Amino acid sequence: xxxxxxxxxxxxxxxxxxxxxxxxxxxxxxxxxxxxxxxKTQGAAETVLLGIPTRGAPLARRLASRISTFEDVAVPVxxxxxxxxxxxxxxxxxxxxxxTELPPGGIDGRRVILVDDVLFSGRTVRxxxxxxxxxxxxxxxxxxVLVDRGHRELPIRADYVGKNIPTSLAESVKVTLAETxxxxxxxxxxxxxx
Amino acid sequence: xxxxxxxxxxLDADTATEILDTAAEMxxxxxxxxxxxxxxxxxTVVNLFYxxxxxxxxxxxxxxxxxxADVINFSAKGSSVTKGESxxxxxxxxxxxxxxxxVVRHPASGAPHRLANxxxxxxxxxxxxxxxxxxxxxxxxxxxxxxxxxxAGLSVAVxxxxxxxxxxxxxxxxxxxxxxxxxxxxxxTLIPVDIAAALAPGTDVSYDLDSVLPNVDVVMMLRVQRExxxxxxxxxxxxxxxxxxxDGPRMRRLPEHAIVMHPGPMNRGMEITPEVxxxxxxxxxxxxxxxxxxxxxxxxxxxxxxxx
Amino acid sequence: xxxxxxxxVSVVGAAPTDLLIRDGVVAExxxxxxxxxxxxxxxxxxxxxxxxVDLHTHLREPGREDAxxxxxxSRAAALGGYTAVCAMANTSPVADTAGVVxxxxxxxxxxxxxxxxxxxxxxxxxAGERLAELGAMADSAAxxxxxxxxxxxxxxxxxxxxxxxxxxxxxGIIAQHAEEPRLTEGAQMHEGEVSTRLGLxxxxxxxxxxxxxxxxxxxEHVGSRLHVCHVSTAGSVEVLRHAKARGVxxxxxxxxxxxxxxxxxxSGRSELASPALANNxxxxxxxxxxxxxNPPLRTAADVxxxxxxxxxGVLDVIATDHAPHAVxxxxxxxAYARPGMLGLETxxxxxxxxxxxxxxxxxxxxxxAPARIAGLAGHGVDPAPGVPANLTLIDPAARRTxxxxxxxxxxxxxxxxxMTLPGRIVATFLRGEPTVLDGKAVK
Numbered sequence: 014x015x016x017x018x019x020x021x022x023x024x025x026x027x028x029x030x031x032x033x034x035x036x037x038x039x040x041x042x043x044x045x046x047x048x049x050x051x052x053k054t055q056g057a058a059e060t061v062l063l064g065i066p067t068r069g070a071p072l073a074r075r076l077a078s079r080i081s082t083f084e085d086v087a088v089p090v091x092x093x094x095x096x097x098x099x100x101x102x103x104x105x106x107x108x109x110x111x112x113t114e115l116p117p118g119g120i121d122g123r124r125v126i127l128v129d130d131v132l133f134s135g136r137t138v139r140x141x142x143x144x145x146x147x148x149x150x151x152x153x154x155x156x157x158v159l160v161d162r163g164h165r166e167l168p169i170r171a172d173y174v175g176k177n178i179p180t181s182l183a184e185s186v187k188v189t190l191a192e193t194x195x196x197x198x199x200x201x202x203x204x205x206x207x
Numbered sequence: 208x209x210x211x212x213x214x215x216x217x218l219d220a221d222t223a224t225e226i227l228d229t230a231a232e233m234x235x236x237x238x239x240x241x242x243x244x245x246x247x248x249x250x251t252v253v254n255l256f257y258x259x260x261x262x263x264x265x266x267x268x269x270x271x272x273x274x275x276a277d278v279i280n281f282s283a284k285g286s287s288v289t290k291g292e293s294x295x296x297x298x299x300x301x302x303x304x305x306x307x308x309x310v311v312r313h314p315a316s317g318a319p320h321r322l323a324n325x326x327x328x329x330x331x332x333x334x335x336x337x338x339x340x341x342x343x344x345x346x347x348x349x350x351x352x353x354x355x356x357x358x359a360g361l362s363v364a365v366x367x368x369x370x371x372x373x374x375x376x377x378x379x380x381x382x383x384x385x386x387x388x389x390x391x392x393x394x395x396t397l398i399p400v401d402i403a404a405a406l407a408p409g410t411d412v413s414y415d416l417d418s419v420l421p422n423v424d425v426v427m428m429l430r431v432q433r434e435x436x437x438x439x440x441x442x443x444x445x446x447x448x449x450x451x452x453x454d455g456p457r458m459r460r461l462p463e464h465a466i467v468m469h470p471g472p473m474n475r476g477m478e479i480t481p482e483v484x485x486x487x488x489x490x491x492x493x494x495x496x497x498x499x500x501x502x503x504x505x506x507x508x509x510x511x512x513x514x515x
Numbered sequence: 516x517x518x519x520x521x522x523x524v525s526v527v528g529a530a531p532t533d534l535l536i537r538d539g540v541v542a543e544x545x546x547x548x549x550x551x552x553x554x555x556x557x558x559x560x561x562x563x564x565x566x567x568v569d570l571h572t573h574l575r576e577p578g579r580e581d582a583x584x585x586x587x588x589s590r591a592a593a594l595g596g597y598t599a600v601c602a603m604a605n606t607s608p609v610a611d612t613a614g615v616v617x618x619x620x621x622x623x624x625x626x627x628x629x630x631x632x633x634x635x636x637x638x639x640x641x642a643g644e645r646l647a648e649l650g651a652m653a654d655s656a657a658x659x660x661x662x663x664x665x666x667x668x669x670x671x672x673x674x675x676x677x678x679x680x681x682x683x684x685x686x687g688i689i690a691q692h693a694e695e696p697r698l699t700e701g702a703q704m705h706e707g708e709v710s711t712r713l714g715l716x717x718x719x720x721x722x723x724x725x726x727x728x729x730x731x732x733x734x735e736h737v738g739s740r741l742h743v744c745h746v747s748t749a750g751s752v753e754v755l756r757h758a759k760a761r762g763v764x765x766x767x768x769x770x771x772x773x774x775x776x777x778x779x780x781x782s783g784r785s786e787l788a789s790p791a792l793a794n795n796x797x798x799x800x801x802x803x804x805x806x807x808x809n810p811p812l813r814t815a816a817d818v819x820x821x822x823x824x825x826x827x828g829v830l831d832v833i834a835t836d837h838a839p840h841a842v843x844x845x846x847x848x849x850a851y852a853r854p855g856m857l858g859l860e861t862x863x864x865x866x867x868x869x870x871x872x873x874x875x876x877x878x879x880x881x882x883x884a885p886a887r888i889a890g891l892a893g894h895g896v897d898p899a900p901g902v903p904a905n906l907t908l909i910d911p912a913a914r915r916t917x918x919x920x921x922x923x924x925x926x927x928x929x930x931x932x933x934m935t936l937p938g939r940i941v942a943t944f945l946r947g948e949p950t951v952l953d954g955k956a957v958k
Contacts, residue, residue: 097244097245097246098244098245098246102512106208106513107208107508107509107510107511109225109228110507111232113232147243148241293843295846314850315850316703316802316849317713317714317801317849318802318849320800320801320802321800321802321848321849323800335714336714337714376712400707400710400711400717401707405708405709406712
């Protein structure tokens with residue numbers, strides 16, 4: 014049984030920041046996911062990439078671009094905004110909704126790969142599955158994420174994971190991308206260090 | 208986000224633009240097989256209508272239902288309203304029923320402002336007396352932006368019975384906020400005093416429709432009730448139509464790209480001829496469609512989050 | 516009868532002195548008075564004025580006793596420093612017969628809190644069609660001298676002319692509610708920038724000014740006295756100034772609310788003629804019918820003109836137009852609300868804000884002039900040995916924040932809710948008997 018902590022006289026703890034993936038790492042990870050998609054989908058046939066805003070959208074475009082570089086196939090890319098399907102709308106001030114842009118061929122009968130930056134509780138993906146349900150009927154749905162940090166609250170797993178990062182709930186993972194933030198980087202913000 | 212939408216003056220440029228942008232996304236739902244979003248599941252929207260206005264009521268009803276809200280229609284007819292229950296008592300009843308939003312149409316100017324004092328939920332003004340109709344102005348702005356690609360710098364003529372028009376007041380406020388230039392046109396008897404000072408300093412007034420038409424991007428015709436001539440606002444419907452009605456020859460004085468709008472319901476032959484109403488310049492049907500998207504956006508932005 | 520010795524009190528702003536009230540009259544005035552049998556009131560810092568006289572009060576009885584009664588209204592009057600009020604005729608039934616005016620007069624006597632002087636209707640049922648029995652009301656126990664259709668204008672010029680002429684027989688006076696009815700059909704507030712913004716039908720200033728212009732010409736033509744109720748516009752002031760310069764026998768009143776509030780308060784903005792009072796105060800919201808009144812609140816320019824005219828004498832009187840309304844007639848939509856606001860318990864404070872401590876001018880505008888116009892003997896006379904002891908004591912240094920629920924009126928429709936006003940009535944005496952002591956009604 015632990016004693017209650019004694020009054021501390023040390024200075025307040027500083028939050029720690031750790032770079033998990035630097036810019037070149039992010040590129041490599043995206044390349045790897047692109048290869049895996051090609052491998053698992055027999056050359057990305059009948060496949061549509063749908064990015065979940067904000068950072069899933071540029072990731073999806075990058076994956077499509079890498080896929081076409083590697084195999085010379087044009088994978089349709091779209092954006093799926095899931096704001097209106099979130100289960101925590103009432104807990105925050107009203108969220109602005111983003112665009113949903115389906116590729117011209119639609120998603121019916123296709124293999125849809127949802128793309129997001131971080132997989133955490135799984136609630137975003139749950140919302141995306143609901144949103145998908147309202148815009149069409151894909152043949153199958155897969156999930157690609159840049160980072161999986163664990164702590165799932167729903168029975169959801171990713172088909173393509175760039176990097177598994179074991180985290181504590183006190184920590185947070187922040188992905189930045191050149192398109193949205195100026196640089197490619199994945200950082201882990203610690204709870205605190207002593 | 209704002210809590211109520213009572214007046215066009217409640218909206219600054221950022222908020223108005225956010226509503227229009229949200230409406231554009233909501234519009235895509237109308238093209239889907241499943242025209243429904245879950246965002247307002249479990250929320251209750253009351254349509255409290257003290258005036259008959261089927262088109263506005265069903266537009267709000269469709270908007271609320273597409274967002275999965277529960278909708279209660281409470282109209283003055285066949286309800287306790289006709290038995291003389293006060294607005295305040297009605298408000299307390301709606302409050303007790305857990306209304307998250309009250310969409311109110313009322314013949315008395317300012318009734319939505321009063322209602323907002325008595326309910327915890329959001330109040331949306333769906334037209335109050337001769338005051339305002341802010342969602343109409345939003346759908347008009349949406350329609351202009353969709354057709355002409357922008358609002359800033361547009362020149363808009365609002366023609367007719369401005370004095371009694373809630374549509375005109377809301378449009379002057381909103382369009383000015385969004386950078387458009389409004390010219391109010393009508394007989395001097397139907398232009399309210401000090402309108403520019405009252406609403407938006409840049410607003411112009413003209414009594415001569417023909418001189419205004421060649422320089423506008425949008426001409427918005429207001430409904431003019433024939434009964435106004437009994438109160439000497441103008442001598443006759445015929446004279447009104449001749450001076451301020453929009454007919455084919457007048458429409459051809461407009462620039463090539465200009466559009467013709469009308470909030471409906473139209474008095475064909477009074478303020479607008481069938482030739483104009485049914486022309487490709489006319490956006491009258493689009494306005495109705497856009498009304499649902501804009502009202503979805505308003506309801507979502509007021510009710511979608513925790514804005515208390 | 517108890518005697519009262521008020522010590523070190525400033526009588527109408529003069530140097531402090533003592534004032535002895537005995538047997539219903541002011542017995543002595545002078546420094547160092549002593550009266551062992553008298554109840555002593557320390558008047559240090561207080562100002563004694565002749566009891567205030569209101570030319571324009573709605574007491575609502577008979578007919579709307581839920582909003583006010585003669586008794587509750589008289590109590591509000593006493594608490595406001597008034598010793599006499601003129602009760603308007605728009606009751607139900609209308610005070611257009613000797614019977615009704617005598618009933619109101621008798622109710623006032625029974626209440627015993629202020630002299631209630633009934634005003635008789637000019638026309639039967641206030642309908643503006645034929646003259647009421649003005650002579651019978653004049654000859655009744657109520658001795659009616661002021662006649663008014665207030666709430667309605669005597670719009671028919673022929674009827675107005677006849678009324679002005681007819682009352683000369685008994686030194687009567689017509690108090691006109693100046694409002695050309697055809698120009699104010701459906702009107703909800705002052706016609707101007709704010710009515711345009713709020714989408715409320717306008718009540719144009721010209722509707723008042725046109726009637727005043729017509730009436731001063733009629734009064735001049737027939738050589739009669741005319742009193743103009745609740746003047747509200749700068750244009751009306753100019754018409755009155757012109758008429759007075761010509762020697763027309765016209766007097767005019769202005770209400771406290773038209774001296775302070777502007778039409779902008781209807782839109783929820785705290786725009787008052789007095790920046791000091793606007794501090795820390797704002798309306799409860801737009802379209803609050805507590806600000807609905809007839810004539811309507813006007814612009815800041817009108818308020819400024821009314822204040823100047825009150826100071827220079829074009830406006831003779833501050834009259835309250837105290838108009839109590841039941842809660843349900845105010846807690847509703849603006850258009851459906853009844854016009855009118857409470858005034859008796861706050862009028863002196865507003866006058867103090869408008870005129871400052873010009874006690875002689877306040878006494879003139881709120882007591883002497885209205886008593887003269889109404890012909891009320893014993894009222895409007897400065898405290899001096901031998902005059903009836905109708906007077907009020909004011910603490911000009913006090914400040915009070917108005918809470919509607921604390922008012923003596925049965926109604927709550929004060930426009931000054933939550934406003935902090937200068938001055939407080941400490942005591943009021945009616946013929947030597949206190950109606951208010953220590954700021955509280957005696958009965």
